[in-house]
Amino acid sequence: MQGCMSSMIGNQDIELSKGLRQLKEEHPSLLKQLENLLFTCNRIDANDEREEAFTSLIDQVKAFFHELEPHSEREEGVLFPMMETYIGKEMGPIAVMEYEHDQAKECIGTFLKATNNKSEFTNEEIIKYSHVIKNAYYILVDHFAKEENILFPMAEKLLKVEEKEDLFIRINEIK
Numbered sequence: 001m002q003g004c005m006s007s008m009i010g011n012q013d014i015e016l017s018k019g020l021r022q023l024k025e026e027h028p029s030l031l032k033q034l035e036n037l038l039f040t041c042n043r044i045d046a047n048d049e050r051e052e053a054f055t056s057l058i059d060q061v062k063a064f065f066h067e068l069e070p071h072s073e074r075e076e077g078v079l080f081p082m083m084e085t086y087i088g089k090e091m092g093p094i095a096v097m098e099y100e101h102d103q104a105k106e107c108i109g110t111f112l113k114a115t116n117n118k119s120e121f122t123n124e125e126i127i128k129y130s131h132v133i134k135n136a137y138y139i140l141v142d143h144f145a146k147e148e149n150i151l152f153p154m155a156e157k158l159l160k161v162e163e164k165e166d167l168f169i170r171i172n173e174i175k
Helices: 018-025 027-045 050-087 093-115 123-158 161-171
Strands: none
Touching (some): 018 027, 018 050, 018 123, 050 093, 093 123
């Protein structure tokens, strides 16, 4: 392939195929939940009914993770391997996307493990674990922007028509 990777990305709007459009359209719901998580974390930081807010945060994180997991699997299990054929996986966009997925999952996993089957937390623990979720928030908001502005347009240009059709079918098999 001639040219540099940046030639795959233009500043113009690209109409995404069904599968890529679906992945992008999953982001607003996830982002809304992330905003709610951040709001609750900020309540905790402000000591606004901290214990009640933390109990709410636990429920919110569980619900968010339940929705994030299939979205993540659609990307890691289907889209990323398709793109790896063209751009590799060791460096570049796929490596960055997978690293960010891992970072966000590590934050959420740390939080869920710490809060699983435990009902009482010190103020220090509440603040510590709410900051773990804040970190996941910042990672994922930035991550979704990279996907929408770089990765998905790149995939649209790289993948063949048949691959885009296969992408749509395969991501819809993941529930």
